[in-house]
Amino acid sequence: MxxxxxxxxxxxxxxxxxxxxxxxxxxxxxxxxxxxxxxxxxxxxxxxxxxxxxxxxxxxxxxxxxxxxxxxxxxxxxxxxxxxxxxxxxxxxxxxxxxxxxxxxxxxxxxxxxxxxxxxxxxxxxARLTHGLAFPYLMLLVSGGHTQLVLVRGIGDYERWGTTIDDALGEAFDKTAKLLGLPYPGGPAVERAARSGNPERFTFPRPLVGEARLDFSFSGLKTAVRQAAQAIAPVGEQDIADICASFQHAVSRTLKDRIGRGLQRFRETYPDVGRPSLVVAGGVAANQALRVTLDSLCDKNGFDFVAPPLHxxxxxxxxxxxxxxxxxxxxxxxxxxxxxxxxxxxxxxxxxxxxxxxxxxxxx
Missing domain, CATH: 3.30.420.40 (ATPase, nucleotide binding domain)
Structure with a gap:
């Protein structure tokens, strides 16, 4: 132009x-x-x-x-x-x-x-508006309606590498919050409660971890949360905090596996890109615990972690x-x-x- x-x-x-x-x-x-x-x-x-x-x-x-x-x-x-x-x-x-x-x-x-x-x-x-990124790069979109890992090759040129086969991650956060009586929107409420919780108290499933495909699944994790809450009902404030912390920990470990495999695939696809970028977007990208997990994962794999401002x-x-x-x-x-x-x-x-x-x- x-x-x-x-x-x-x-x-x-x-x-x-x-x-x-x-x-x-x-x-x-x-x-x-x-x-x-x-x-x-x-x-x-x-x-x-x-x-x-x-x-x-x-x-x-x-x-x-x-x-x-x-x-x-x-x-x-x-x-x-x-x-x-x-x-x-x-x-x-x-x-x-x-x-x-x-x-x-x-x-x-x-x-x-x-x-x-x-x-x-x-x-x-x-990320091209905020950071001036050059193509190609990977994008993780995590919101109430979407959980996708997308290869961004150019304007109008996208390849979806992974998607949720059931619930989006944001939906799982919202439904977990509603189940535990936490306010809407659920994502921030679960994150706040998790800060004072024990992430090791409950062992929740990590769906699709270990599979070669890059898809996501959170429906089973949401069901496990409901079953855990019912098993110890009535739940107190500390119980809620522990469930939220354990839920968030399971999500972090799931993303670590799923995105880690995506980073490896990107390296294999574009071996000549010196230091590529993983961009995170969507409302769930505001979760600080998940950001720390992804930032550490990117650093370990030689990627730049790019997160636009929260707004x-x-x-x-x-x-x-x-x-x-x-x-x-x-x-x-x-x-x-x-x-x-x-x-x-x-x-x-x-x-x-x-x-x-x-x-x-x-x-x-």
Whole structure:
């Protein structure tokens, strides 16, 4: 590109309503000019999880105001942005419709190109915004809806090496917290309780550890937690802390095995890359115990451990705007305004056949 790009990003895939303006310089450097995120934690906390209908209504009520705020903080008008990027999937379909339709309307009204962004691509490319990483690199995406190990080869060029065969890791954290009576969101609550717990008290399973494939499984671990709690019921405060610490320890050991094998595969695939990088993204990436495990693993294997700032690991619109800017810089075309939201949208198009299709699209 022969001039800087200014992109407006919109994110509404789950329970965060977000808008952002990002600048991409001609040399590839990026700068976040504004980043506005409205959390819906209070709306969903009473239910112990995200209620799709409530989330969609909250997006409708807040999105226009947030977009205006993002433009104001960036000190520019809609006419001054070069394009609009909106999350088109995967996610809760009601929320996706709100964000994508808003992006379409603004693009049509302002005569701007629209980029319908895969939410997972936003996570995959964030490290290029924050750390200027060169391709290729590995990404571990750990969130409430996804647990994947992805090879990032270039813009729009991704290969999924591992995925969860049942529950995502964030979901396992949330369900463990709910089972033990801890508040929502479950991930931070479990991490807090684990700090005063004994990680050796309970021996929980470490699913798929030792297997050559790089997939993940957390359903059995979640079941083991329930059985342990029932066996010692009623559970006291220390019991809860010990269960959380033992659960988190089992997760750490599982990731150490699964990701360790992924790092070895990367070395075999790209022997000429001197010091490669492992990027961690998603809400669970905020867990400090898991970060320590992954950081130590990377150091042992000669990898750089790259973790974007915590506010960019969770859902945000800056990563969506940046993904749009990257696609423009790579010469990829804008999307037609007939583009539809997708509740399911694998980042690796070749992975769609692995788990088949359902009413909402590919299950991969």
């Amino acid at each position: 022969n001039r800087p790009l200014r992109i407006l990003g919109i994110e509404t895939s789950c329970d965060e309503t977000a808008a952002s303006v990002v600048l991409r310089e001609t040399d590839g450097r990026g700068e976040i000019l504004s980043d506005v995120v409205l959390s819906q934690l209070e709306e969903h906390s009473a239910y112990g999880g995200v209620v799709p209908e409530i989330a969609a209504r909250a997006h409708v009520e807040a999105l226009d105001t947030l977009i205006a705020e993002a433009l104001a903080r960036a000190q520019m008008s809609l006419s001054q942005v070069d394009a609009i990027a909106a999350t088109s999937g995967p996610g809760l379909i009601g929320g996706l419709i709100v964000g994508l339709m808003t992006g379409k309307a603004m693009a049509r009204a302002a005569g701007k190109p629209l980029y319908a962004i895969n939410h997972l691509e936003g996570h995959a490319l964030t 960019l690991c969770t859902d945000n619109a800056a990563m969506i705007a940046w993904a749009g800017a990257e696609r423009i810089a790579a010469g990829l075309p804008a999307d037609d305004l007939s583009v539809s939201p997708r509740a399911r949208w694998p980042l690796d198009g070749n992975a769609e056949t692995l788990l088949g299709f359902g009413k909402r699209g590919a299950k991969a």
